Amino acid sequence: MPSLKDIKIQINSVGSTKKITSAMKMVAASKLRRSQEKAEAARPYSSRLEEMLSSLASSAVSGEGIIKLLTGTGNDQNYIVVPVSADRGLCGGFNSSINRETFKLVKSLEGNGKKVQLMPVGKKSRDFFNRVMKDQIIESFVDLNISSTGYDSALNISNKLQELYFDSKFDKCILVFNKFKSAISQEVRQQQLIPLDVSNSEKEEEKDNFSNAIYDYEPDEETILKDLLPKNVSIQIFKVLLESDAGEQGARMAAMDNATRNAGEMIDSLTLKYNRTRQAFITKELIEIISGAESI
Amino acid sequence: MATISFDLVSPENLIFNDDVGTIIVPGKDGDLGILPGHSQVMSSLRPGRVMVYSEDKNLVKSFFVSGGFAEINPEKCIVLAESVVELNSLDKSSIEKEIEELGSNESKESEEQLLIAKAKLEAITVSFYDKI
Numbered sequence: 405m406p407s408l409k410d411i412k413i414q415i416n417s418v419g420s421t422k423k424i425t426s427a428m429k430m431v432a433a434s435k436l437r438r439s440q441e442k443a444e445a446a447r448p449y450s451s452r453l454e455e456m457l458s459s460l461a462s463s464a465v466s467g468e469g470i471i472k473l474l475t476g477t478g479n480d481q482n483y484i485v486v487p488v489s490a491d492r493g494l495c496g497g498f499n500s501s502i503n504r505e506t507f508k509l510v511k512s513l514e515g516n517g518k519k520v521q522l523m524p525v526g527k528k529s530r531d532f533f534n535r536v537m538k539d540q541i542i543e544s545f546v547d548l549n550i551s552s553t554g555y556d557s558a559l560n561i562s563n564k565l566q567e568l569y570f571d572s573k574f575d576k577c578i579l580v581f582n583k584f585k586s587a588i589s590q591e592v593r594q595q596q597l598i599p600l601d602v603s604n605s606e607k608e609e610e611k612d613n614f615s616n617a618i619y620d621y622e623p624d625e626e627t628i629l630k631d632l633l634p635k636n637v638s639i640q641i642f643k644v645l646l647e648s649d650a651g652e653q654g655a656r657m658a659a660m661d662n663a664t665r666n667a668g669e670m671i672d673s674l675t676l677k678y679n680r681t682r683q684a685f686i687t688k689e690l691i692e693i694i695s696g697a698e699s700i
Numbered sequence: 701m702a703t704i705s706f707d708l709v710s711p712e713n714l715i716f717n718d719d720v721g722t723i724i725v726p727g728k729d730g731d732l733g734i735l736p737g738h739s740q741v742m743s744s745l746r747p748g749r750v751m752v753y754s755e756d757k758n759l760v761k762s763f764f765v766s767g768g769f770a771e772i773n774p775e776k777c778i779v780l781a782e783s784v785v786e787l788n789s790l791d792k793s794s795i796e797k798e799i800e801e802l803g804s805n806e807s808k809e810s811e812e813q814l815l816i817a818k819a820k821l822e823a824i825t826v827s828f829y830d831k832i
Contacts, residue, residue: 445713445714446711446712448707449709453780456769456780555711558711619741621742622742622743627728631744632744632769635782
């Protein structure tokens with residue numbers, strides 16, 4: 405049986421853990437609000453770009469040069485998978501679900517005889533794949549800090565991907581990331597980034613009166629498309645990074661909320677135990693005194 | 701006189717959104733002056749100045765964009781640009797320094813940056829379009 409002092413120490417340590425988790429919850433909540441605002445602010449640009457792209461996509465004829473970002477290389481033998489995780493832990497199943505899903509995807513692609521390479525984004529997925537599939541990692545990006553560096557870090561990833569793509573290092577690129585559904589729930593999603601999946605992006609756009617009308621293109625459709633496609637890759641990555649950042653904060657908030665609640669319950673039960681033990685000691689001492697007095 | 705709604709959007713946020721009289725954007729093949737009722741055009745942009753005027757032709761705001769796209773229809777003009785700065789927040793000496801640094805660097809990337817920086821310098825030194 406633990407002594408009174410042991411229980412007291414335990415109560416205190418759970419109490420200070422509770423303080424930490426509740427502070428982390430507050431921090432995550434305020435960061436969540438900020439990330440959500442960022443994600444919101446990025447929406448007009450990406451939706452406009454997608455709209456432009458889908459109206460232009462039909463004009464892509466041949467698979468030469470930059471247009472390959474849209475039409476593909478004609479092969480689907482080499483894949484590159486980009487898992488997007490957080491840099492830090494303590495956010496519930498956020499990172500592990502990304503890693504699990506990516507691992508499954510890689511295995512199933514390899515089962516179909518494809519060659520798969522990895523380009524993890526975020527410390528947690530880099531560390532995980534460093535352990536399990538070290539030789540398949542070609543590049544990794546960590547410490548992105550998307551909420552402070554913003555678009556530039558997305559641009560870095562996108563430039564690297566395009567460089568590899570035009571070196572014919574891979575045929576298809578798939579992003580695995582956490583889609584932000586609400587503050588407490590995220591959903592693991594896969595998105596094909598290269599070649600661009602136009603049918604997918606078309607669904608989300610809102611049509612206005614003019615979107616179906618015929619445009620004049622300056623200088624011409626192909627030139628615009630060539631400018632547009634690389635930008636689209638960057639903006640898609642940017643969107644995913646923001647989404648994942650918001651998801652991370654949400655997941656952490658939920659995880660820390662749970663932890664705080666659990667700590668509270670633990671303190672309650674420990675306090676009960678403490679009081680019972682104390683009472684038991686008092687009773688025991690009383691019995692000793694009484695029986696001592698009786699024997700005189 | 702009518703107005704046209706104008707959006708200036710960067711990846712990080714919506715920078716300008718209002719009904720205006722005239723906009724001048726730096727199209728790839730030459731500057732485009734956009735008035736209400738403009739025909740439908742989609743254009744890519746070169747690095748340069750985006751000038752915004754009120755209905756009575758006074759300059760409201762001027763921006764520098766590093767390239768991007770413009771989508772124009774009779775009621776609305778949308779400019780998508782990767783980097784947008786307000787013209788009067790640019791500082792001449794720091795741009796000159798940037799040009800110098802980039803000039804000594806010979807990678808392909810810095811070449812592009814150099815073009816943008818040069819366009820930036822031009823944008824703050826020239827004064828046409830200040831009045832229309």
